[in-house]
Each structure stands twice: as C-alpha cells, then as structure tokens.
Amino acid sequence: MKALMMTKYGSISTSLAFQSVAMPKASANQVVIRVCASSINPIDYKILRGDFKALSKVQFPQGIGRDVSGVVVEVGKQVHHFKVGDAVLSRIDESLVGTIADYVASESHHTTLKPEQLTHEEAASIPLAGLTALQALVTTANLKAGEKVLIHAGSGGVGSIAVQLAKSIGAFVATTTSTANAELLTKLGADQVIDYKQENYLEQVSDFDVVFDTLGGDYTLDAFKVIKKGGKVVSISGEVDDILAQDLGLNLIIRTILKLKARKIVKAAAKKQAMYRMILMSPNGVQLAELVDLYVNKKIKPVIDSVYPFTKSIEALEHLLKGRAKGKILIKH
Numbered sequence: 001m002k003a004l005m006m007t008k009y010g011s012i013s014t015s016l017a018f019q020s021v022a023m024p025k026a027s028a029n030q031v032v033i034r035v036c037a038s039s040i041n042p043i044d045y046k047i048l049r050g051d052f053k054a055l056s057k058v059q060f061p062q063g064i065g066r067d068v069s070g071v072v073v074e075v076g077k078q079v080h081h082f083k084v085g086d087a088v089l090s091r092i093d094e095s096l097v098g099t100i101a102d103y104v105a106s107e108s109h110h111t112t113l114k115p116e117q118l119t120h121e122e123a124a125s126i127p128l129a130g131l132t133a134l135q136a137l138v139t140t141a142n143l144k145a146g147e148k149v150l151i152h153a154g155s156g157g158v159g160s161i162a163v164q165l166a167k168s169i170g171a172f173v174a175t176t177t178s179t180a181n182a183e184l185l186t187k188l189g190a191d192q193v194i195d196y197k198q199e200n201y202l203e204q205v206s207d208f209d210v211v212f213d214t215l216g217g218d219y220t221l222d223a224f225k226v227i228k229k230g231g232k233v234v235s236i237s238g239e240v241d242d243i244l245a246q247d248l249g250l251n252l253i254i255r256t257i258l259k260l261k262a263r264k265i266v267k268a269a270a271k272k273q274a275m276y277r278m279i280l281m282s283p284n285g286v287q288l289a290e291l292v293d294l295y296v297n298k299k300i301k302p303v304i305d306s307v308y309p310f311t312k313s314i315e316a317l318e319h320l321l322k323g324r325a326k327g328k329i330l331i332k333h
C-alpha cells in the first residue's frame with residue numbers, strides 16, 4: 001500500500017516521501033481501516049522538524065497523520081463492537097501513527113462509528129482537534145453554563161470546535177481572531193469576537209472563569225491578567241506543568257528544567273489562587289462518540305478550510321504550517 005512517510009527530521013519539503021509499505025494487520029484489540037479521509041494537525045509538522053526530540057525519538061521511516069475516517073476492512077479477535085464494512089473515525093494511538101496512507105490500524109477503543117449524516121471529510125475533521133477541545137474545556141476546566149471563557153485563536157482547527165463546544169455547554173464565549181475571520185467566529189456563535197489586528201484583548205476582557213490558551217508564549221502568562229480570582233487557565237501550547245511532567249514519566253533533570261521554565265506561570269497562578277494546567281490530548285473512543293453526537297445534533301458544525309487529494313498531502317502540510325487555517329485541512333483518499 002502507499003503511505004506518506006517521514007524519512008528524517010527536517011522540513012516538510014525535504015523529509016517526507018510517498019513509499020510502498022506493508023499493509024497493517026489488526027492485533028487482537030485493533031481494527032484496520034481503509035482510509036477515506038484524513039486530517040492534519042500542527043503536531044505532524046512539529047514532530048517532523050524535531051520539536052519533541054528530547055522527549056521521544058522517531059524511528060524513521062515512520063508514517064504521519066493521526067486523524068482518520070474510513071471503512072473497517074479487518075477486525076481483531078477481541079473486537080466485538082465493530083465489523084468489516086463499518087464506517088468509523090478515530091484519533092489513532094501514537095504507536096500506530098500514519099493516517100496519510102491507504103490503510104491504518106487503530107485500537108478499537110480509540111474508534112467510533114461514523115454516522116451517515118457526516119461525510120468522511122467532515123468526520124476526519126473531528127478526532128484530534130475535537131478531543132483536544134473537549135479534554136481542555138470539559139475534562140480539565142469543567143466549564144459550566146453561565147461561565148465566561150476566553151478561547152484564543154477561535155478560527156483554528158482546535159479553536160473553531162472549542163468555540164462551538166463552549167456555546168453548546170451554555171458558556172459566554174470570547175475569542176481572539178484576525179479581521180478576516182471575525183465574521184466566521186460570529187457565525188459559530190461567539191458572544192465577543194476580539195480582532196487582534198485592531199484591539200488589545202487584554203483591554204477587552206476581565207474576570208473570566210476560564211482561559212483556553214491555544215497559542216502559548218506571552219499568551220499563557222497574560223491569561224492570569226484576565227481571569228478572576230480562583231479562575232482556570234488550560235493550555236495546549238504553554239509550559240509543561242508538574243502533573244503533565246509526572247504523567248509523561250519525565251526524569252528529574254528534565255522536570256527541574258521544565259519547572260524553571262514554568263516558574264513565572266506558577267507564581268502568577270498562585271497570586272490569583274488559580275489553576276494552571278497544560279494538557280496533551282489523548283485518543284478516546286467514548287469521548288469521540290460524545291463529540292460525534294454534538295455534530296449529529298448540529299450543536300457543532302464542521303469547519304473545513306480545504307480538502308486536498310492524497311497525492312497533494314505535502315502541499316496540505318505546507319498550507320497548515322503557514323498557521324492561517326480556518327478550521328481543519330483535510331485529505332481525501
């Protein structure tokens with residue numbers, strides 16, 4: 001079968017190649033999926049360029065892509081809730097990465113059924129970004145109806161889902177975006193759209209319950225300026241907190257370095273008696289099914305920036321790297 005493979009650390013143009021590779025086989029708890037659509041995420045190019053080398057090394061050649069929607073072609077011996085022919089979607093496990101391919105294996109508990117109401121492209125837009133939004137806003141921040149949440153980069157892959165998810169919970173949603181995307185965010189239901197090209201968001205919001213920091217850098221520390229006392233800052237791009245460092249099983253030297261890097265954030269959080277968490281999303285079939293229900297019930301609409309053919313996957317990644325995607329970039333197989 002054909003797959004887009006990472007051949008070495010480097011740039012999208014120099015370190016990716018289409019190769020003929022062996023078909024995956026389903027182990028006891030896995031399904032093999034014929035890929036109909038996949039979607040790309042910043043982690044794909046970040047791993048390729050070596051951003052996480054210190055934490056985990058890639059064994060090249062390795063597949064690329066984590067989101068899939070397709071049709072089950074093989075089920076493992078212990079899999080009873082999927083059968084050959086089922087349309088499914090999944091955020092596959094890191095150990096199985098490689099959805100920009102003809103076929104991919106997925107753990108069955110990371111997989112859920114695709115409803116007929118969603119196309120494969122729409123379904124493939126959900127897993128990684130949707131689970132990130134859900135695990136940040138619901139699992140970690142425990143966002144409630146009536147609470148005020150600031151979501152940075154509302155027009156991005158994660159942000160466009162997070163804004164709609166927060167609205168479905170009944171929260172007041174403020175979001176930052178550029179002038180070109182302001183109208184999109186209003187359509188997605190945001191209560192307050194802050195155009196970062198025209199306004200300083202720090203002057204537009206205060207006393208918020210939750211900040212969802214998708215941008216990192218200064219945005220993480222500045223989040224503590226806009227939350228109320230006892231508020232919550234959940235980041236997906238900021239400094240690693242102690243809980244995550246422990247979950248990742250990092251050694252003492254790396255944990256000490258990370259602690260030093262996060263010291264200003266920890267201080268700012270303590271001053272506000274606030275919570276700070278940096279999360280790494282994880283695959284979860286049950287939560288994925290909950291998200292799919294929100295799409296079926298039209299609480300969340302798929303926001304698709306563009307759809308590239310499989311043969312143009314490298315161009316799709318170059319597009320994502322520019323950082324201007326409006327929603328998700330998809331690949332049709």
Ligand SMILES: NC(=O)c1ccc[n+]([C@@H]2O[C@H](COP(=O)([O-])OP(=O)(O)OC[C@H]3O[C@@H](n4cnc5c(N)ncnc54)[C@H](OP(=O)(O)O)[C@@H]3O)[C@@H](O)[C@H]2O)c1
Pocket residue numbers: 041042043046128129132152153154155156157158159176177178179180181196214215235236237279280281320323324325326327
């Ligand atoms: N920790 C985790 O588990 C996890 C999971 C998913 C993603 N992430 C990370 O989260 C980040 C966002 O992911 P994504 O998939 O949403 O990325 P993305 O789709 O590439 O984000 C692009 C969007 O970001 C917006 N943006 C860029 N700079 C902005 C700024 N200063 N203010 C407001 N909006 C801005 C752009 O809007 P404009 O064009 O209007 O500027 C664009 O719509 C990435 O760094 C990714 O690696 C982490």
